[in-house]
Amino acid sequence: MQPRHFLFRILGTESSTQHAPQPAIRGQALLRAGWFALVLWSVALSPIPLWAQSKSDDATAESAVDEEFFDVVEVEIANIDVWVTDKQGNPIEGLTKDDFVVTQDGLRTEIANFYAVTDGRARALQPEAAPEPASPRQPTLEFESGPSLDGDEIAPEHQLWMIIFIDNYNINSIERNRVFPALRQFLGRTLRTTDQAMLVTYSRGLDVRQPFTKNFSVIADSLDEIIDDSGFAAIRRREQIQVLQRIDGSDSSSQALLYARQYAEEQMNGVEYTVNALERLLESLGGLPGRKALVHVSSGIPMLAGEEMFHAVAEKFDTSGPYGEIPRHDTTRSFERIIRQANAHRVSFYTVDAGGLRGMEFGNAE
Numbered sequence: 001m002q003p004r005h006f007l008f009r010i011l012g013t014e015s016s017t018q019h020a021p022q023p024a025i026r027g028q029a030l031l032r033a034g035w036f037a038l039v040l041w042s043v044a045l046s047p048i049p050l051w052a053q054s055k056s057d058d059a060t061a062e063s064a065v066d067e068e069f070f071d072v073v074e075v076e077i078a079n080i081d082v083w084v085t086d087k088q089g090n091p092i093e094g095l096t097k098d099d100f101v102v103t104q105d106g107l108r109t110e111i112a113n114f115y116a117v118t119d120g121r122a123r124a125l126q127p128e129a130a131p132e133p134a135s136p137r138q139p140t141l142e143f144e145s146g147p148s149l150d151g152d153e154i155a156p157e158h159q160l161w162m163i164i165f166i167d168n169y170n171i172n173s174i175e176r177n178r179v180f181p182a183l184r185q186f187l188g189r190t191l192r193t194t195d196q197a198m199l200v201t202y203s204r205g206l207d208v209r210q211p212f213t214k215n216f217s218v219i220a221d222s223l224d225e226i227i228d229d230s231g232f233a234a235i236r237r238r239e240q241i242q243v244l245q246r247i248d249g250s251d252s253s254s255q256a257l258l259y260a261r262q263y264a265e266e267q268m269n270g271v272e273y274t275v276n277a278l279e280r281l282l283e284s285l286g287g288l289p290g291r292k293a294l295v296h297v298s299s300g301i302p303m304l305a306g307e308e309m310f311h312a313v314a315e316k317f318d319t320s321g322p323y324g325e326i327p328r329h330d331t332t333r334s335f336e337r338i339i340r341q342a343n344a345h346r347v348s349f350y351t352v353d354a355g356g357l358r359g360m361e362f363g364n365a366e
Contacts, residue, residue: 159290160195167298168203173231175354233299253317264306264329275334286345293348305329
């Protein structure tokens with residue numbers, strides 16, 4: 001059973017004051033299960049004059065000081081996302097805004113808007129009585145309407161933008177077509193009428209098969225059209241077998257190692273092209289509001305390019321030298337780039353192996 005995650009979102013507004021706002025706004029949520037702190041910093045950068053020997057340079061420096069520019073940014077609404085779990089990491093349900101305390105500059109502020117999010121979706125809470133007016137010394141927060149929880153209207157922050165990425169370059173067509181029914185069921189259960197989905201295929205180049213749409217049936221029809229596309233994983237498998245046969249027929253370890261290196265370099269280039277395509281899609285999601293997800297469907301991408309070839313050379317000539325070549329063809333850094341892009345743009349990245357669970361396999365000439 002998949003664990004469920006619960007998110008409580010607290011919204012507050014800051015009243016305008018006649019003095020310049022402090023560069024930091026601190027909000028704390030204190031509760032029985034734990035604590036949460038949020039610090040927002042606003043930094044103003046100004047030019048720093050350099051000392052010079054001549055009087056003209058001094059005059060230029062003084063002029064630079066006179067032209068210093070300062071900007072003040074006033075935060076009207078502070079959003080605080082809080083994940084509440086017990087000591088075992090299990091989510092705590094049933095909390096209300098009375099279980100939280102938010103302070104600003106040491107003064108308690110009322111919570112303007114509070115709602116719970118379960119499995120990425122806003123959940124309706126029991127209506128509560130309006131809070132009593134705050135004392136004059138406390139910042140006054142205006143009560144705002146909460147997010148739409150049903151119907152076709154939904155707050156932008158709750159809308160889901162999903163890209164289904166069918167990696168034809170790294171997929172076996174038989175495995176791909178076999179996983180499509182499960183993919184349709186997943187989309188049917190996950191997507192709501194307010195969510196947007198896009199379908200993209202990749203074969204050494206991106207092809208948008210269906211732009212963002214709220215119509216699930218259009219996505220399903222586009223999946224049917226992809227069934228006839230070629231899956232290049234089978235072709236690459238044949239190339240793998242051919243290289244293994246060359247290694248098995250080699251007269252020297254140096255010749256066999258050359259075949260292995262060429263194959264590994266070609267695989268690394270393929271990984272780099274795939275990663276670049278994924279990065280472009282993640283960047284395109286970055287400018288969209290709300291929740292964002294990318295589902296990558298493939299038959300697997302090698303983390304160690306050509307690993308099976310270096311094992312074959314080592315076994316063929318009973319030497320450990322080829323094992324030292326394996327770390328040189330590590331593609332981990334390429335995948336770390338994808339993770340950084342996903343984190344930077346707040347995109348949930350999911351991978352689906354169309355071939356299902358696999359064991360550790362090394363190819364051989366037989």
